[in-house]
Amino acid sequence: MKLRLTDLSIRKLGNPQGGQTTHWDATTPGFGIRCSAKSKSYVVMYGAKRRLKTIGRYPVLSLSDARRQAKLFLASQATVPNDAIEHDYQDVLSAYLTDCHGRLRPSTLEGYLLYLNGIKLDGPISEICQRSVMQAIERFTTSPTSRNYAFTTFKVFFNWAVRRQYVTVNPLSNLKRPHKTTSRDRVLSEDEIKVLLSYTLGQMDRYCGIVSLLLLTGQRRGEVAGLRWDEISDGWLHFSPDRTKNARGHAVPLGTLGLQILNRAKTHDVFVFGDADFDQPFSGWSRAQRRLLRETGLPHFTLHDLRRTFATVHAKLGTPIHVTERLLNHVSGTVSGVAAVYNRHSYEQEMVLAQSTLDRFLCRLIEEP
Known part of the structure; x- marks a missing residue:
């Protein structure tokens, strides 16, 4: 019930024999006095769930002080995000x-x-x-x-x-990932590389073209699958920052085998490996990979294993590791600290030489009986 709370009206309020009765102030919304069998207490109602907060007891706390505290409290609540609001x-x-x-x-x-x-x-x-x-x-x-x-x-x-204050706590905040992960170390052997390239270079489908180019360039799956014609110039692949994982622009030279793949790719307006109908990047990875493994008889490998294989073969061929890292577009590695700040050498000639060496090695490998 509501009434205009004054010192006189509060003194006249009776104490119920059982339970509690709350009288709300007609002049200060949300402020009132709750009467029980033995006491009277000032209260304030706040929030979407209409919670109650006790301010103090009458007559220890005067009405004027209680009303002032109620107004201050309600004002403070207005500046706090309302966590009582339920969001679906x-x-x-x-x-x-x-x-x-x-x-x-x-x-x-x-x-x-x-x-x-x-x-x-x-x-x-x-x-x-x-x-x-x-x-x-x-x-x-x-x-x-x-x-x-x-x-x-x-x-x-x-x-x-x-x-964004939709919820006060992340229910997963104190949990770790459910399964321990171990770094993959799968590297294709020379015999496996021979089998793989002999098969993929002999096919005309988009997936085999992508797989071949992944092994020949060491780039990431998304970068090659989404390769556009305007990213190819003078025998180089050029990736803008928005196309790379580390948001750094990158370029990698192609050898003879890589250029052959691009020259025989079906011509689309935008994407090198675009589909025939809509000229969109390749999809359907799992099915295509299962088919490749089935038809080549190779043990399981992932497309990212080709990137590791690329780096391993370059190490075997004697490519300096800092050149390999440039080819892979690695940010951290052998050139770091002060050297990374001041060393702006692009290593273009070294990258071209390394890729030419790789190309000759793979050509000999494929041609071996």
Whole structure:
């Protein structure tokens, strides 16, 4: 009930025999006095969930002081994000993905969409706990690597939600990735390289062209798969910062074998390995890789293993490691510290020589009986 609270009206308020009765001030919204069997206490109501806070007891605290404290408290609450507001998980996820579209590289966004759209969670985001997230991930995939990627994706998402004040705490903040990871060390042997290149260079499909160029240049999968005709000039591949993992512009020379692959690639307006209908970058990696392994009989390897193989072969051929790192577009490595700041030599001649040496080695390897 509401009434105009004064010293006189408060003195006249009776104490109920049982329970509590709250009288709200007609002049100060959210401020009132709660009467119980033995006492009277000033209270203030705040927040979307209409929480109550006790300010002090009457008559120890005067009405004027209690009203002033109530106004100060309510003013302070107005400047604090209201964590009582419930935000639906799907609404927050939609806002996050919209934000991601504007700032993430397409390959990164593709991975986020895979897990965030594929792993279903519902309800208020504040009620989503560790257990519900981890169980949803386990239902979605049995692969340890995929579970680790999914976990990291959700941890990044909840960190974003905390920063945007959709939720007060990240439910995954004190957890580590569910599976320990070990660095891959798979390097294709010379016999395997011979089998692989003999097969891929003899095929005309886009995937074999990509695989061949990955082994010949040591570049990353996304860089080669999304290769555009305007990124090729005078026997070099030129990648702008937005096309590389480390956001650094990069160029790598091609040898004879690499140029042969580009010369026989089907002509599309934009992408070297674009599809016939829509001229879009290659997709369907898993199926194509299974077919390649089946038809060559090679033991399992990933496309990133070709990058490691490229570096290993260059080491065998005597290519200086700093030149190999330039070919791979590695930021950190043998040239670091003060040398990295002042050494602006591009190593173009050394890179061309190294790639020519690799090209001759691979040609001899393929031609061996």
